[in-house]
Amino acid sequence: MDGNSEVNIGLMGLGTVGGGVAAALSGNADAIRRKTGRTVRLRKALVRDTAKARQPVPPPGVLTTNPEDILNDPEIQIVVEMMGGDSPAGSYLERALTAGKHVVTANKEVMSRRGPALQSLAQSQGVNLLFEASAGGGIPIVGCLMSQLLANDIRSIRSIINGTTNYILTRMARSQTPFAEALIEAQDRGYAESDPTNDVEGIDAAYKLSVLGSLAFHQPIPHHVIHTEGISRLAPEDFRYAAELGYAIKSLAIAVAEPDGSVQARVHPALVPDDHLLAKVDGVYNAVEVTGDLCGQIILHGQGAGRDATTSAVMGDILNILRTIDNDAGPPPMPGIAGADDPEGLLLPIDELSSAYYLRLTCADQAGVLAQIARILGDGNISIATVIQKDTDPGSGTAQLVITTYPSRESDVQTALAAVAELGVVVSVNNLIRIEQ
Ligand SMILES: NC(=O)c1ccc[n+]([C@@H]2O[C@H](COP(=O)([O-])OP(=O)(O)OC[C@H]3O[C@@H](n4cnc5c(N)ncnc54)[C@H](OP(=O)(O)O)[C@@H]3O)[C@@H](O)[C@H]2O)c1
Incomplete structure (x- = not known):
């Protein structure tokens, strides 16, 4: 392939994030060409309903409801999965990798449930599987753990990785709003879904911690063994008393390497000292604190969700693939998640x-x-x-x-x-x- 050749993309999902990616692929085509030497073309976009109004309007012939139009098209080199959920997205990704296509996904559930297997498959096929947006949205924490911080022995991750719960907790702290009222407010503003269970019960954060912890400690940390508690038991007076004691209350996702080689992994509300940076992360913002033996303590702070911020992460993955797509040696070995005989046995019980x-x-x-x-x-x-x-x-x-x-x-x-x-x-x-x- 010469430097100006076209690379075809198959987009699976054209909703909040998929729509942002489609807009960036067309709107930023010149910049993409300058930065990568490639011309990208959105060849197909998989949706459920082709009659739905979409912005930008997809070019004629791009929309499809048939996944085979992407999975069986030899001209599509990169599959970008923005559908969400484990099924059918997980099996589509497996098929795309098996067909020798590079894959970009924002899907925390798939990466949490099937990350190690999909990574091995990508490795054996000599293709990339990149998933920056699956944890932390627009915060580039996945890439940091996979490359820039790779030389470190990571000691801990402490993070606020669910914007919905952080918004609710911020409202409860600032206005002494009861949990149920703060939740309705979050729903009215579009920060919480009509079924908020995954967010307020800590399940969403556990998926993301599973992804980050697995990368940090190079072993699978299955989401179902992460100790997970929600925020619904918190009352306004807890915030008042915590403040008097010098603490904020945050829902933290924590993974810590213990000296004996085991790992603590837990998601739960926690009192955080007022003078700690995580205590100052408010509203829908996210932050991830990583402590490594060489880098010391690093905190990344930013937008954990939203169309533009998430599109930034997804487009970064796509551009990285475009820059290496013709590398005959294939992508470098993935440092991520090695297999472990008994991953659950490595986790410290709560x-x-x-x-x-x-x-x-x-x-x-x-x-x-x-x-x-x-x-x-x-x-x-x-x-x-x-x-x-x-x-x-x-x-x-x-x-x-x-x-x-x-x-x-x-x-x-x-x-x-x-x-x-x-x-x-x-x-x-x-x-x-x-x-x-
Ligand atoms: N939204 C965020 O801020 C954010 C942040 C970080 C990561 N993510 C991740 O990004 C992914 C996409 O999220 P989103 O918010 O963009 O979702 P969304 O707005 O609900 O969009 C989902 C898209 O996938 C399509 N789709 C879903 N199931 C399908 C199926 N079975 N067959 C064909 N098409 C299907 C939908 O088609 P229709 O349009 O026809 O309904 C829609 O276009 C998820 O993995 C999410 O966790 C999102």
Whole structure:
């Protein structure tokens, strides 16, 4: 292929991101030619409904509802999958790679569920499989982990990688808005889907952490073994009390390499010290903090979703492929995700986590309550760091007790908490939130 030859692209999905990619392929064609020496052509775009109004209007003959028009077309060298979901997208990608086509995808679910298998397939076929937009949207974290940070022994990833939950938590913190109201507001603004389960229950973040953690630690981290908690239990008073203690509350996706070779991987709300950069990431923004032995601590901050930001990541992958498409040696070996005999066995169970905790209880407002609770925590090897009594309610004779602990073992805390909940003076255990130091 000479330097000006045409490269044909098959786009699977022409929605929010696919539409942005189609617009960039045509609108930026000259810049793409200058930067890569290639002329790109959108040959086919797979959709469900060809009658739908689309902007920009696709050229005649481009739309199709038949995936075979892309998968069986030998003239299409790059398949760009922007459909989402595991099925049928995952099997289409497998077929595209098997047919020797390069693949770009933004699909976190497919990369989380099938990443290692698809990477091996791409490797054996001598083609690229690039997936920058699958975690972090417009933040170039995947490429960083795959190349620029490759020399590092990565110690940890701490991230805010779901804009919907971060928007809701920001509203709850700033305006003392209850969770249900903040969720409706996010839906009204188009930040949350009508079924918000994947976002608010942490499932979306677990898919993305699976992708990032697997790249960082060079072993598969299946999303289903990542400890995942949502944000629906948080109440406005948690934000108020956390602020008094010097913390923000964020939903974090965390992966940490333990000295014994195991990996902690978890998604849950956490108290983050006010002076940490992650505490300042507000609204729909995302941020990923990576700590490596050589690079130290790096934080990438930006738009984790949205048409333009995600298109930036997808187009970056396409341009990278265009620059190397004729390299006879094929793409360099993928550093990503090696196989592991027992990937689940490498993950540290949440019971074995050591963390500090924030605990909020509603208790009888009477003498001796704290002593009873402190005795149970002490017997469970849990040291109390601070105690504050808040919001006394003379009507019900109750008060809120907010306790923070020094680092303790998760299983000890859960056992002690179950015993605390049984005390006659404890009306309810309202929340237990890990504190990231
Ligand atoms: N939106 C973001 O900000 C963002 C950010 C990062 C990553 N991503 C990822 O990017 C991908 C696309 O997201 P999106 O927001 O652009 O989705 P979207 O707006 O819902 O668009 C999906 C597109 O795929 C087509 N499609 C879906 N299922 C299909 C099927 N079975 N057969 C044929 N066509 C099918 C749809 O066709 P019709 O148009 O005919 O319905 C539509 O054009 C997902 O993997 C998502 O996780 C999105």
